[in-house]
Amino acid sequence: MKVHYRTCHLCEAMCGLRIETDGGRVVKIEGDKEDVYSKGHICPKGVALQDIHNDPDRLKYPIRRKGEEWEVISWAEAFDEVETNLNAIRDKYGPDALGLYMGNPGVHNTGTGLFFFDFAKALDTKNRFASHSLDQLPQMFVNGEMFGHQAMFPVPDLERTSYFLALGANPLVSNGSIMSTPDIQGKLKSLQARGGKFVVIDPRRTRSAKLADEHYFIHPGTDVLFLLAFVHVLFEQKLLRVDTVAAYTDGIQTMEELTQAYSPELVASLIGIEASAIRQIVQDFCAAEQAICYGRLGVSVQEYGSLCHWLINSINILTGNIDKAGGVMFPRPAMDFVKLLKHEAKAFRWKSRVRGLPEVASDLPSTVMAEEVLTPGEGQIKAMITLAGNPVLSAPNSQQLDQAFSQLEYQVAIDIYLNETTRHANIILPPATALEVLHYDFVLNIVALRNVANFSPPVFSINSNQRFDWQIILELQKRLEKGNSLFLGLKHRILSWLTPERRINLGLRLGPYGIFSKHKLSLQKLKDNPHGLDFGPLQPALPKRLFTKNKRINLAFPRIVEDLKRIPDLIKQLKSNSDSLLLIGRRDLRSNNSWMHNCIRLVKGPDRCTLLMHPKDAAKRKLERNSLVEVSSSIGQVKIVVEFTEDIMPGVVSIPHGWGHKLKGTKIRVAEQKAGVNVNELTSEQVVDAPTGNAVLNGIVVEVRAVPQDQQVAAGANAG
Ligand SMILES: Nc1nc2c(c(=O)[nH]1)N[C@H]1C(S)=C(S)[C@@H](COP(=O)(O)OP(=O)(O)OC[C@H]3O[C@@H](n4cnc5c(=O)[nH]c(N)nc54)[C@H](O)[C@@H]3O)O[C@H]1N2
Ligand SMILES: Nc1nc2c(c(=O)[nH]1)N[C@H]1C(S)=C(S)[C@@H](COP(=O)(O)OP(=O)(O)OC[C@H]3O[C@@H](n4cnc5c(=O)[nH]c(N)nc54)[C@H](O)[C@@H]3O)O[C@H]1N2
Ligand code: SF4
Ligand SMILES: [Mo]
Numbered sequence: 001m002k003v004h005y006r007t008c009h010l011c012e013a014m015c016g017l018r019i020e021t022d023g024g025r026v027v028k029i030e031g032d033k034e035d036v037y038s039k040g041h042i043c044p045k046g047v048a049l050q051d052i053h054n055d056p057d058r059l060k061y062p063i064r065r066k067g068e069e070w071e072v073i074s075w076a077e078a079f080d081e082v083e084t085n086l087n088a089i090r091d092k093y094g095p096d097a098l099g100l101y102m103g104n105p106g107v108h109n110t111g112t113g114l115f116f117f118d119f120a121k122a123l124d125t126k127n128r129f130a131s132h133s134l135d136q137l138p139q140m141f142v143n144g145e146m147f148g149h150q151a152m153f154p155v156p157d158l159e160r161t162s163y164f165l166a167l168g169a170n171p172l173v174s175n176g177s178i179m180s181t182p183d184i185q186g187k188l189k190s191l192q193a194r195g196g197k198f199v200v201i202d203p204r205r206t207r208s209a210k211l212a213d214e215h216y217f218i219h220p221g222t223d224v225l226f227l228l229a230f231v232h233v234l235f236e237q238k239l240l241r242v243d244t245v246a247a248y249t250d251g252i253q254t255m256e257e258l259t260q261a262y263s264p265e266l267v268a269s270l271i272g273i274e275a276s277a278i279r280q281i282v283q284d285f286c287a288a289e290q291a292i293c294y295g296r297l298g299v300s301v302q303e304y305g306s307l308c309h310w311l312i313n314s315i316n317i318l319t320g321n322i323d324k325a326g327g328v329m330f331p332r333p334a335m336d337f338v339k340l341l342k343h344e345a346k347a348f349r350w351k352s353r354v355r356g357l358p359e360v361a362s363d364l365p366s367t368v369m370a371e372e373v374l375t376p377g378e379g380q381i382k383a384m385i386t387l388a389g390n391p392v393l394s395a396p397n398s399q400q401l402d403q404a405f406s407q408l409e410y411q412v413a414i415d416i417y418l419n420e421t422t423r424h425a426n427i428i429l430p431p432a433t434a435l436e437v438l439h440y441d442f443v444l445n446i447v448a449l450r451n452v453a454n455f456s457p458p459v460f461s462i463n464s465n466q467r468f469d470w471q472i473i474l475e476l477q478k479r480l481e482k483g484n485s486l487f488l489g490l491k492h493r494i495l496s497w498l499t500p501e502r503r504i505n506l507g508l509r510l511g512p513y514g515i516f517s518k519h520k521l522s523l524q525k526l527k528d529n530p531h532g533l534d535f536g537p538l539q540p541a542l543p544k545r546l547f548t549k550n551k552r553i554n555l556a557f558p559r560i561v562e563d564l565k566r567i568p569d570l571i572k573q574l575k576s577n578s579d580s581l582l583l584i585g586r587r588d589l590r591s592n593n594s595w596m597h598n599c600i601r602l603v604k605g606p607d608r609c610t611l612l613m614h615p616k617d618a619a620k621r622k623l624e625r626n627s628l629v630e631v632s633s634s635i636g637q638v639k640i641v642v643e644f645t646e647d648i649m650p651g652v653v654s655i656p657h658g659w660g661h662k663l664k665g666t667k668i669r670v671a672e673q674k675a676g677v678n679v680n681e682l683t684s685e686q687v688v689d690a691p692t693g694n695a696v697l698n699g700i701v702v703e704v705r706a707v708p709q710d711q712q713v714a715a716g717a718n719a720g
Helices: 049-054 075-093 110-123 137-147 184-193 207-211 223-236 252-259 264-271 275-287 305-318 366-374 398-406 469-480 485-497 500-510 523-527 558-575 615-620 669-673 709-716
Strands: 002-007 016-022 025-031 063-066 069-072 098-102 128-130 163-167 197-201 214-216 292-295 347-351 358-360 383-387 410-414 450-453 533-537 581-584 611-613 628-632 637-644 652-654 700-706
Touching: 025 049, 063 075, 075 098, 075 383, 075 410, 075 469, 098 110, 098 366, 110 383, 110 469, 110 500, 128 366, 137 305, 137 358, 137 558, 163 223, 163 275, 184 197, 184 207, 197 207, 197 275, 214 275, 223 252, 223 264, 223 275, 223 305, 223 558, 252 305, 252 558, 264 275, 264 558, 292 305, 305 558, 366 398, 410 469, 469 485, 500 523, 611 615, 615 637
Parallel strands: 098 128, 098 383, 163 197, 163 292, 197 214, 383 410, 581 652, 611 637
Antiparallel strands: 002 016, 016 025, 063 069, 347 358, 450 533, 581 700, 611 652, 628 637, 628 700
């Protein structure tokens, strides 16, 4: 028997795992109590890592489409074929004919992350997309404008705060997002035990809301008004604490003008929170010694995502809670990914061809991907590379994207499953994954609550016919990059020499705890410390850490001031609002976006893909508990079982995303048995956050009606 220590890569929490193996078999996975960061925390997904490793449906060798069938081919043949086809398409139509989409596990996978940026640049296409435009793009945009770098995420210093206000986040289930937080429940309970307050604003009484000291329902998509009123009260009641931040912050007075019109009394009935409650929240927030305003997916994937994140940052700045212990802070990661990406942190250099939506950090929003494939003309996408992504389930208007992918001349997928997206591919190149790969969380440490470092060697070795993700990416780069052959030959030799281990070692040695510090951190030092190393709590870093040219923060930057002009229309629209239901999403501890539904351990038990509805709304529509209902939007309709719950705001319904494993031609046999429905058949790619083009996945207007009795069983077979 052997014991391995390893950081779980599945979500952002970075839990340390203790894994017992016997030969090639996992005997046990549990939390590593000695892990410097997670101290033994684990969730059911961490245990399920072994299921991914053992999954008979997981792909290990390249496969090529042969009509309706797939055949296993050699890596050499696969690379040759991809090279020939993609180069032919580029030669014929130009570099923008090649599209690239990177999904969420790309960020959690060290090898992919380390080799992705060079590869993407080498493709020289404007048609790059990523899952972050279905997620935190508004936050990245706002960070870029305010702090000069899209990856400068202000991180809640949860362990030292006394007031935590969370909007549109369910950290007890997501385990914290853009805030890597193993055992968030324990951390929030400690906050409460030391007399602090945890307040949640969410249209659903989630697990987090149930733990909170206060929970307020809010009408989906109206957080911007709550936040404007918050800032309004700060000025009105003279609650500003800007003594320190004023030295490096501009636009403070402009904020007063911009928010003057939005009193709590104006917004209260529109958002569903009483004016007195809004005023009390602001008073409590400002009375707290340290306080944090935090917003996540619920305020990001809505029409006013950028405005929400701008106001959240502004609240932390105006109340003196930025860059302060117990407020929001900027980590100093051992391998400083933020600094390393300095040259990538640009935006608005080009626009999408069809709708003119902007590039941010070299990516166009995923909301334009389908139309860029479907609309003829110069620059049309003719071939796609998808890397660790399943946009056919995760992006809005899935039907349209599914159709777009089916029309491509060629598709390559670097993925471990034959799923809804990869089933369109001509060739799938599956990398080694999970327990077979080394891991160093150089991305998530930029949003960690402490400055820590932890390296995980692979638990199992791969066989000679498998490839690592970085090997696949590098090989594609070698074959697709255009330029002076002498120069490229040398460049590719250097890139090959710079293996993941060498890159990590270099990053650590040149980082803040490396050769120029007393810590002398190196890869070897991390290997000698399998539970990780802790470099302490987050430290104040401003204004030095700012990436803006003048080392100052501009609160009232022009793009956001412009966007604010949309608010009077929003108010008008809310005032004339109809009775329609608004659809929101939800997450489950035993699910991870679209791709872990093939683990029996996680999907067994009651169906998780159901519609949640308040009994009052159900009664109005004469719906029966647990019956099949039809949910329709302007885009499409799905049939799904309805569950009644008082935990959701009347007028709001919820369906989780990542389900709908019923499309022909996939091979995820467990997932297909518990297919569920795809909520993104109801969301529209046309409704976006204006400054960024980010997807709007919450607050979708829907209708729900009963499915006639005689269709209940027949349709039930298709539903979740
Ligand atoms: N309606 C609605 N839609 C949503 C959301 C929502 O809340 N509501 N959430 C959005 C969010 S936040 C996100 S991040 C996106 C996610 O969107 P995506 O990233 O497009 O989707 P995932 O489900 O994460 O798919 C991951 C893919 O990576 C593959 N994979 C897993 N591990 C590896 C690996 O090690 N290497 C490689 N190469 N591939 C691997 C899986 O097989 C799968 O195909 O979905 C978004 N979509
Ligand atoms: N178990 C599990 N963990 C995960 C994932 C997973 O799929 N499963 N996915 C990972 C990923 S990719 C991400 S991005 C993170 C996301 O992490 P979180 O943002 O913490 O997760 P969500 O559960 O999507 O929380 C969004 C909340 O916003 C609420 N909401 C919806 N609309 C509105 C609105 O208009 N206003 C307000 N105030 N709230 C609203 C929803 O009810 C929901 O509770 O989770 C990560 N962790
Ligand atoms: S909370 Fe996240 S990191 Fe921790 S075990 Fe679960 S999936 Fe892995
Ligand atoms: Mo995400």
